[in-house]
Amino acid sequence: MKRINLLLIAIILLLGTLNVSLLSQNKPLNIIFCLIDDLGWKDLSYMGSEYYETPAIDNLANDGMVFTDAYMAAPRCVASRTSVLTGKYHYRPELKKGHGIPEDQVLFSEAFKENGYRTFFAGKWHLGGKGHYPEDQGFDVNIGGCEYGNPPSYFYPYSTKKEPTPHNIVGGEEGEYMTDRLTDETINFIQDHLKNHGPKPFLAYLSHYGVHGPFEAKDSLIKKYKDKLAKMEKQKGPDFIIDYTGKVKMKQDFPVYAAMIESIDHSIAKIRAELKKLGIEQNTAIVFTSDNGGLSTCEAMGKRRVATSNYPLRTGKGWIYEGGIREPFIVYWPGVTKPGSITNKPIVGTDIYPTLLEIAGLPLIPEQHVDGVSFAPLLKGDENFNRKPIIWYYKFAKKGTGNPGMAAIRDGDYKLVEFLLTKEIELYNLKEDIGEQNNLAEQMPDKAAELKKIMDDFIQEINPTPMETNKKFVATNKRLLEELKLVKEKEIYVD
Numbered sequence: 001m002k003r004i005n006l007l008l009i010a011i012i013l014l015l016g017t018l019n020v021s022l023l024s025q026n027k028p029l030n031i032i033f034c035l036i037d038d039l040g041w042k043d044l045s046y047m048g049s050e051y052y053e054t055p056a057i058d059n060l061a062n063d064g065m066v067f068t069d070a071y072m073a074a075p076r077c078v079a080s081r082t083s084v085l086t087g088k089y090h091y092r093p094e095l096k097k098g099h100g101i102p103e104d105q106v107l108f109s110e111a112f113k114e115n116g117y118r119t120f121f122a123g124k125w126h127l128g129g130k131g132h133y134p135e136d137q138g139f140d141v142n143i144g145g146c147e148y149g150n151p152p153s154y155f156y157p158y159s160t161k162k163e164p165t166p167h168n169i170v171g172g173e174e175g176e177y178m179t180d181r182l183t184d185e186t187i188n189f190i191q192d193h194l195k196n197h198g199p200k201p202f203l204a205y206l207s208h209y210g211v212h213g214p215f216e217a218k219d220s221l222i223k224k225y226k227d228k229l230a231k232m233e234k235q236k237g238p239d240f241i242i243d244y245t246g247k248v249k250m251k252q253d254f255p256v257y258a259a260m261i262e263s264i265d266h267s268i269a270k271i272r273a274e275l276k277k278l279g280i281e282q283n284t285a286i287v288f289t290s291d292n293g294g295l296s297t298c299e300a301m302g303k304r305r306v307a308t309s310n311y312p313l314r315t316g317k318g319w320i321y322e323g324g325i326r327e328p329f330i331v332y333w334p335g336v337t338k339p340g341s342i343t344n345k346p347i348v349g350t351d352i353y354p355t356l357l358e359i360a361g362l363p364l365i366p367e368q369h370v371d372g373v374s375f376a377p378l379l380k381g382d383e384n385f386n387r388k389p390i391i392w393y394y395k396f397a398k399k400g401t402g403n404p405g406m407a408a409i410r411d412g413d414y415k416l417v418e419f420l421l422t423k424e425i426e427l428y429n430l431k432e433d434i435g436e437q438n439n440l441a442e443q444m445p446d447k448a449a450e451l452k453k454i455m456d457d458f459i460q461e462i463n464p465t466p467m468e469t470n471k472k473f474v475a476t477n478k479r480l481l482e483e484l485k486l487v488k489e490k491e492i493y494v495d
Contacts (some may be wrong), residue, residue, distance in 0.1 A: 028283070028360070028361075029283055029284070029285055029333075029359060029360050030201050030280060030283060031112075031284070031285050031287070031356060031360060032186075032271065032286045033203070033356070034208070034286065035084070035123075035290065037207075037211060037212040038291070038293075038295050039211055039290035041290075041293065041294070041310055041323070042308075042310055043294055044057050046061045049252060050232075051225070051253065053258075054264075054265040056272065059269075059272075062340050063332050064286070064333065065341045066330055066342045067329035067347060068342060069326070069344050069430075070289065070326065070328075070346075071346065071349065072290070072325055072349040073350050074325070074392065075317055075324035077124070077292060078090075078149075079091075080291045080292050081127060081207075081291055082101055083348075084349045084352050085108055085353070086101065086107060087354060087369020088350060089350060091393045091394075091464035093463060093465045096465040100127050100128020100129070101128065105368075106365065107138050108138075108357070109138030109139050109203065111357060111362070112203045113138050113139075113140070117200070117201050118193055118201070119202070120186070120203070120204040120205065121139040121142045121145050121205045121207065122186050123144050123182050123206060124145070124150070124212070125148075134205075139205070143169060144182060145167060148163075148209075151178050152166075154177055154179070154210070154217070155175065156174060156177075158172075169181065177217075177263060179266075180266070182209070183266075187271060189204060190275075191278070194278060211307070213307070215260070215305070217256050217260045218263065221262050222256055222259045225255035225256075229253055229255060237250055237251075239251055244404070245404055245483070245486065246315055246319070246401065247298050247300050248314075249308065252308055282334045285359055286331070287329075287331050287352070288328070289329045289330070290327045292325065293327070294309070294310050296308055296310050296317065296323060297401050297403070299402035299480060300483055311435075313435065317401055318403035320407065322430070325392065333359055341381075345378055345385055346390060350369065350371040351374065352372070353368075354369045354372045354373065355374045355376050389411035389454055390411075391407075391409045391455055391458050393407045397473055397477035404419055404421060404422075404480055405421055407459065408455075410430070411454065413430055414427065414429055414451060415428050416441075416451035418452070420473075420477075421473075421481070425441050425452065427439060427440040427451070428440065
């Protein structure tokens with residue numbers, strides 16, 4: 001009799017657990033999309049950093065799926081963020097009309113709002129001025145989103161004599177830190193949503209200004225990383241190397257930047273704790289990534305302070321080498337993604353739009369996110385997923401990061417890189433050469449020609465509007481090349 005009673009109790013408990021699981025699956029899925037500014041692929045401890053500490057982000061990775069080969073569609077923020085929100089490559093001509101994202105484009109925020117979601121934005125927008133703010137493009141609430149590419153200051157009142165506090169950040173107290181404030185605003189939104197909007201699902205886009213400059217952090221954390229650096233064994237190798245037209249940082253040893261990363265980690269910990277406290281952790285998906293590679297380069301003869309090292313990836317922000325476009329990427333979809341799962345399937349920022357729609361059970365809009373492919377099958381464990389080639393086109397030479405204009409294509413394990421001014425071609429097998437050091441273009445001319453044709457045909461079909469005028473592109477690119485005597489006048493090609 002005692003055994004029968006114990007068996008009945010066990011069955012009842014099991015059925016109760018199944019019922020809770022089924023109820024959570026039947027609830028609409030809430031989504032938190034967390035985008036970090038300038039965070040490098042190697043800037044997290046789960047990715048192998050021995051200097052930066054990110055236990056909460058590591059836990060998120062352990063609880064979800066890690067993408068080792070995730071990319072953004074551009075190596076800088078405006079272009080990459082445009083591609084994320086529209087599901088289109090930023091160089092499509094229809095995205096170049098006026099200031100900001102044109103009004104005739106449907107952003108994923110608008111798609112979610114039209115499907116009954118309440119939408120929230122906090123942090124960096126940088127996609128147009130007044131009339132093009134988040135609240136004008138599908139977000140019910142906007143805290144901090146405006147034309148700013150970075151906050152005037154990370155400390156309250158988040159302003160300088162020349163630059164006011166970011167849009168809609170009201171009040172605060174001395175010593176308050178921007179990353180903490182945006183975290184609290186996100187939590188306040190979630191609490192208010194549950195209290196006043198019942199079963200309606202939400203989409204929260206937390207777009208942290210960190211870890212972009214100005215490099216400012218809490219004193220206690222700066223001291224922690226100064227002390228840690230002093231106790232660490234000296235990192236081997238040079239502090240910087242010259243790579244093409246850039247000077248590249250090779251060590252992670254900047255205490256202020258490390259402290260900024262830890263504040264981001266605290267943000268993730270606090271939000272996840274709140275989701276659990278509110279009882280919505282099991283029907284809230286979290287996507288965590290960065291908008292471009294870590295800031296690791298300046299022009300070869302420059303003295304700009306850069307933040308981090310992306311090694312073993314090549315170069316960083318602004319470049320189409322892996323250091324500029326490959327991002328940390330985690331998806332936590334409770335009950336669906338296998339905890340601790342890892343995939344090396346390539347995805348790109350344009351894929352985020354259709355994927356968010358699909359995991360939320362919403363209809364796709366293929367005429368809108370034309371360059372995006374939903375990777376929801378991967379999240380469900382389908383390793384047969386393979387997307388079409390990813391194509392980058394970035395005709396934007398920049399002195400600050402020392403990068404020339406570049407284009408590239410990745411198809412499978414192979415990546416072709418083209419320098420747009422000199423027409424130099426490089427080919428790499430990323431599976432065997434993640435650092436892009438062994439140029440196979442001469443050894444594998446047929447493969448190089450195949451990839452170049454796919455890339456050229458696609459770019460010709462789109463007929464991109466360059467980010468800069470041809471004149472400015474040529475002048476900047478030529479100056480970078482001439483500094484290191486890498487090019488002569490007769491070697492310049494102008495479209």
